[in-house]
Amino acid sequence: MANYTVRIEAPNGLNVYGGSIELIAYVYRNGVDVTEQFTSECFVWTRHSQNTSDDEAWNALHTNGSRRLTVTGADVDVSTTFECCFSYDYSIVIDLAPSLTVTAGTVVNLEVAAVGTTSYRWQYSNNGSSWNDFSNNTSTYSFVATKDMDGRMYRCYLSNGYITLSSKIMTLHVEEQEQG
Secondary structure, eight states: OOOEEEEEEOTTOSOOTTSEEEEEEEEEETTEEOGGGSOGGGEEEEEEOSOHHHHHHHHHHOOSOOSEEEEEGGGOOSSOEEEEEEOOOOOEEEOOOSEEEEETTOEEEEEEEETTOOEEEEEEESSSSSOEEOSOOSSEEEEEOOGGGTTOEEEEEEEOSSOEEEOOOEEEEEEOOOOO
């Protein structure tokens, strides 16, 4: 299991009087700096002091997200704490219905997407318990449907190198081509 830590650094010290300081957030996974893998929206700063109304106003102005925070004397009350909340949403978006019915000879395009995905592993199964890997490593998988593929199930595993998730299973139904 991965252990994530957020560390805040102030490279120029913490004395804000007469100028400003910069706070920078870093994310570590199992002791390794992985900060650059995340967008600025993952970092949200909040201010805590004895003046809750000023805190609320300051916090409302700082909701966009940023790894870096510049603090001036105007931002500080007698005793003020700045906190960086790190949040990362790894969500899968799948444009596949639970089943798809096509005519034999139809080109089928399966596609999945997830923010930050670095690898894809497509699989198919004829019985739902034994799965076979495809050789492609892309977000789309295309093939021509044949009658012997009727009832075949497809899924994709997506990974960002730290988290691996599976798409929902899609069942393919293939009908005979009409003779005409």
